[in-house]
Amino acid sequence: MKRLAREVWIKALLVRPALARLSLVLFALLLLSSTTVFGRQTADPSTSNRPLVLVAEVDAIIHPVSAEYMVQVIDRADATNAELIVFILRTPGGLVESTRTITSRMISAKTPIVVFVAPSGARAASAGFLITIAADVAAMAPGTHIGAAHPVSGSGQQLDEAASEKAASDVAAFARSLATQRNRNVEFAEQAVLESRAFTENEAAEAEPPLIDIVTADLDSLLEVLDGRLITRFDGREVRLRTADARVERIQMTWRQQVLSVIARPEVAYILFSLGTLGLTIELWNPGAILPGVVGGLCLLLAFFAFQVLPVNLAGVVLIGFGLGLLVLEAMVTSFGILALGGIVSIALGSLMLIDSPMPELQIGLSLVLPMTLALSGIVFFLARLGVSAQRRRAVTGRAGMIDEFGLALTTFEADGSGQVVAHSEIWSATSAEPIAKGDQIKVVGVNGLTLTVRRLASALQEGDKQ
Template identity: 30%
Template sequence: MAKLMRILVLLAAILPPLVWPIAAAAESQPNTEVYVVPVENTIETGLAESLQRAFQAAEAVHPHAILLRIDTLGGNIGAAMDIGKLIRQSKIPVIAYVERHAISAGAYIALNAKHLAMAPGSTIGAAEPRTVDGKTADPKTVAVWKSEMAAAAEATGRSSRIAEGMVDVNLEIPGLKAKGELLSLTAEQAVREKIADGIFATQEDVITHYGYHPQLAVEHKMSFAEKLARIVTHPYVIPILLIVGIVGLVVELLIPGVMLPGIIGGTALVLFFFGHIIAGFAGWESLLLFLLGAVLLVIEMFVPSFGLLGVSGIAAVGVGVGIAVYDAKYGIQSFLVALLAAAVAAWIAVRYFGRRGVWNRLILQDRFTKEAGYVPVKSYNYLLYQEGAALTPLRPAGTAVINGQRFDVVTEGGFINAGEPVTVVHVEGVRIVVRRKADTLGEAGRVVRHKSETTE
């Protein structure tokens, strides 16, 4: 327990120093004209938060324009909508430069920019929303996303119908899109359809085209903490971290002394909360709830509470995880999966490593064997109905000689003088009960007479 508590304390202690240096300081240059922000890889909630900080950093250097260098195959629709809102509300004009791909959610981000430029060989479009398993989203989601794409295009003076064609496979656009296809435009098509302003080979060419000086451009540098946060807040990474973290701590608790599972589990949980705090989804209350739940679960193993502490602990851990994730429902689902994995790990630990388990402190499982140096209690059942004589007065305890051996014996409550014949009438462990022989014979005679009378 002490070891697990140290791991939990370490988890709470090392997060603040990691979080403090998260701000990515903008390179302050005099007369900055263009602030360049990369929009790369999968669009997810971590990227949305990172871009928000990037826009704040841009405002600090007062550029004339923000250039989003886009190369993405899409991602989370909700995150894309947050980024689109950020672009529309920006007081600084935004230029979108599609370096390679602006697919799906990436197309939406590009359409929200006031200016849109394409690189040779780049593409934009194919924005049909899909579920996590790759299936087309439900009609309601498709309709909402279609209207969002159209609105983004209209707000920047572009064709809303082309934007809708990027989402709706059933929409037909003569000369450009047949029914049953998704619209994806090449750089040349995007310029011809007035979606893009032009085709430019380099970022410097784009900056020059819009009237700025490339040498006065500053690129936003994402901090290591932000890069890490983008990874650990990815929907596919969240359940993995929770499974590794909770399973690691459970195994460390049940099989103390191994250390490695506890270290791995603690590291996974540190990454989980660190990433979500950096991304802006989680506050310290989520971490405190998680730690409180973990402590309650540990106490439950040592202080019986009829399950009250255990249930409260699981609830606190679940709520802590739920409020840390961008989507509480997804967070709870991931936690339940991790809980199931922890239950399997606990069963394996009990099944194959039970001898080292923490329950050995709670349940006596030691065996007193000859090999361990213990002498088993000798059985005296063979003395039953044997005859002997009282060696000392039995009042009622004393010593008797039976079959030539001395034994400590007791009577049934009466007194027997030394030298009187006795008979063993009961043996219980090491307790030998005797009766005066004459009384034994008299009892036997009464039994015989009783049987005889009953027969007659």
């Protein structure tokens, strides 16, 4: 008993130093983390005293995705009590409803908003013009322009006179309202809508009253100009901006928004539509393949999402479908290439007409149309040709595959015409209306369940010669 107690005492002495060392390590880590935390806490006041400026770049068509992105930036600025939001804008235009969503949130924002059309060479056309004049401060870089805000239909078709006048009048009233509330040039704002007039940065800044507030080269110079500037908010409140020594935080789109924004590009939408059409064509010619149908359906769904925010011409969609139909017919009917040529031309014309817009950013170029047309036409024609050849090929399996097969009689056929033969490397029971001796070559002329109907090969060949 004494020996056991002694061993326990010795082990306790050995464990105590280890526990002591462990305690020292834990205490050191706790002290280090506390120092780090307190160090951050002491650094926070100096950081928080600096004004926060959120910067977001909008380089895309104005559609639901870009509207969601801009609204999220404004929500974040209001939640963090930011000093200012700067939207660096470059857009050929977009949807009126998305524009109204953006401008409505801009007007109600607690945080002042600057829209900066930049860099040099950029433009804020159509929807971008309305977003620019809705901002608390409108700025442009040298060599940029805004305007050309006359509405067009979302399908890319020309509106009839009555509908066009109604749509233009509605957007013009919207532009006048924004310009009036922001003390901008109402006449120029109306001309941008009704006459599709565009303005350079100097024309917009030198108008009386001006259409924009600032012309400056880049973001740094913009923040310098804005520091100490007194602005009037949409509700009439006056706010003096503090942008000197500001903390600039750039807000990026989420990965989902980036993916959807890329899909909404005309060239990507066209490629998705082409791949989707090809996938469904392959599935129709080869039912049960599954993968082409699934991929094709997914591509078409994504393409149709993009078509909702693009000026799509339905005639282009019809022409592409018609061209694919002609290619399939060429594989089934001998037309000496006339149907194939018509299909290729139809697909090419449909591709060029698919996106109907005067804006170069929304047009699909020949550099993409020609390779896609040739590739799509070649693949569809090749697959259709394979399908037709397979349908015309003689069956090689099952009951139909046994017809016209040759074999050998294993037995002499009895008086009732029954016997055994080997055909297609298999032994079959067979019947024949003529005498067949063992070892005679035979030809299968029919199948009845598991019994073949055969003839002597010599007789079959003689009858074939007579025919």
